[in-house]
Amino acid sequence: MSAVLGLMGKKKEDSKGVWHRVCLNTIVRKKVNLDSERLRILPMGSKVFVVEQQERRVRIEQPIAGWCSLRSSNGDTILTPLDDSDGQSNKNQTAPNAGEIRNAQSKAKTKQDDYQKKENELQKERAKLTEGAKDLQEITNEIDITRKKLLAAREERKNIENLKSKVDSKSSSLDLLKSQQGENNTTLDKLETELETLTKRLQEADSKVSDIDDQLAKANEARRKAAAEYERFSLLASAAEEETIQITKQMKDIFFETSNTSKSKLKNADVVMLKDGIGLVVVRWFGVIDDTEMVGVEFSDGIGNCDGEYNGKIYFTVKEKFGKFYPYEKVKKKILAEDLLKKLHNAVVLQTAEKNKVE
Numbered sequence: 001m002s003a004v005l006g007l008m009g010k011k012k013e014d015s016k017g018v019w020h021r022v023c024l025n026t027i028v029r030k031k032v033n034l035d036s037e038r039l040r041i042l043p044m045g046s047k048v049f050v051v052e053q054q055e056r057r058v059r060i061e062q063p064i065a066g067w068c069s070l071r072s073s074n075g076d077t078i079l080t081p082l083d084d085s086d087g088q089s090n091k092n093q094t095a096p097n098a099g100e101i102r103n104a105q106s107k108a109k110t111k112q113d114d115y116q117k118k119e120n121e122l123q124k125e126r127a128k129l130t131e132g133a134k135d136l137q138e139i140t141n142e143i144d145i146t147r148k149k150l151l152a153a154r155e156e157r158k159n160i161e162n163l164k165s166k167v168d169s170k171s172s173s174l175d176l177l178k179s180q181q182g183e184n185n186t187t188l189d190k191l192e193t194e195l196e197t198l199t200k201r202l203q204e205a206d207s208k209v210s211d212i213d214d215q216l217a218k219a220n221e222a223r224r225k226a227a228a229e230y231e232r233f234s235l236l237a238s239a240a241e242e243e244t245i246q247i248t249k250q251m252k253d254i255f256f257e258t259s260n261t262s263k264s265k266l267k268n269a270d271v272v273m274l275k276d277g278i279g280l281v282v283v284r285w286f287g288v289i290d291d292t293e294m295v296g297v298e299f300s301d302g303i304g305n306c307d308g309e310y311n312g313k314i315y316f317t318v319k320e321k322f323g324k325f326y327p328y329e330k331v332k333k334k335i336l337a338e339d340l341l342k343k344l345h346n347a348v349v350l351q352t353a354e355k356n357k358v359e
Contacts, residue, residue, distance in 0.1 A: 017051040017061065020079040021239040028066040032057050039066045045242030048079065080235050108233050112226035119219040126212045129205075139198055139205075146195045153188045160184060266295055268316075271335040274326065280335065284308065284316040284323065293328035 022042050030037040032054055042048065042063075049062035056070050058079065070079050160181050266272065270283040274297075285296035289310060296308060296315050304324035308316040316323065 017049050019082045020048050020050050020058075021082055021236055022046045022048060022078065023080055023235045023239055024072070024076060024078045026068045026078050028060070028064055028068045030066055032059070032067045036067070040064055042068065043242075045239045047082070050079070077235060080232055080239075082236070108226060108230040112223060112230050115219055115223035115226050119216065119223055122212060122216045122219055126216065129208065129212065139202055143195060143198045143202070146191055146198065150188065150191045150195065153184055153191060157181065157184050157188065266331070266334070271337070272297070273332045273335060274330050275332045276330070278330075284318060286328075287315075289325070294325050295328055295331060296323060296325050298323055 022044055025044055026042050027038055028040045028042060030039055046063070048060040048068070050058045051061050052059040053070065057067055058070050059065075059067050068078070071077055164178075164181070266283045266286040268284055268286075271280060272283055272295075273280055281297035281299055283295060284298050285308070287294065294310075296310070298304075298316075298318045299322050302319065302321040304318075304321050306323045306325070307320045308314055308318050308323045310325050315325075
């Protein structure tokens, strides 16, 4: 079976291109024009090998040579790349399985949630700054009041200087004016220092708000990219699930199709299917025990209850707990080797032709 699966998974080495997954049923046409000859309809879940792109139309080489659309006219995604980590792939690249896709989808969802959480935290921090706008307004009002006081002090100093020029002859008045001038200069210096401090606080608050806005914009962009990545992996997961369903159906058709061969006497090494969902087993002995037709079988795992011995007598030999005896009525059908080989051969031929067909 491993040799068969190896043959089924083999790819031809060829030119550079990118494997894509079909997310919506699409038509393959002979030429790039939408009105050219229709060659085939590719179902959702299948894979194509893209080697050329012209706007939203792409040329594929696998599973058939022709042209199809990367996206629909209204923007719906038809083909999505299986792996675009470096922008280049070849036909030997192995597509991610369903488990890898689900893991990648989960990681993308986690990344999206992390960015959403960060964005929410930044929104809360900005809200706090917005709530603090009242303090900024109070600072601004205080700056205006300080400026008015400063202008008044400057005006008072000017008046004092005018008075000083008028009372040069009166020393007592001159001393008083000098004292007033000194007090005014002290007040003026204090107000100028206070104005400088308040202006610096306002600039720091504006800078912090600007930084938060930048972080918020980056968080929005990161969340948008994470959401797009999650959507891409969701499309891949849906297509992979569809492919798994098709493969499961093919395997059921191979192994569980009702046999046309009626029950017959069994012999050693025959493969039979037992009832009650027990599955496929290998016949190791067939005969009569205590007036009852019995069949001794071997399991592929140790789920039996004996090693071929029944009531103290050895009828066949297998590993401990790999054998068991059943009444003949438990046999649902006999699997003929030629039927099994024929079905496996047909499945391999169809699968190989589907993957390697070139027009």
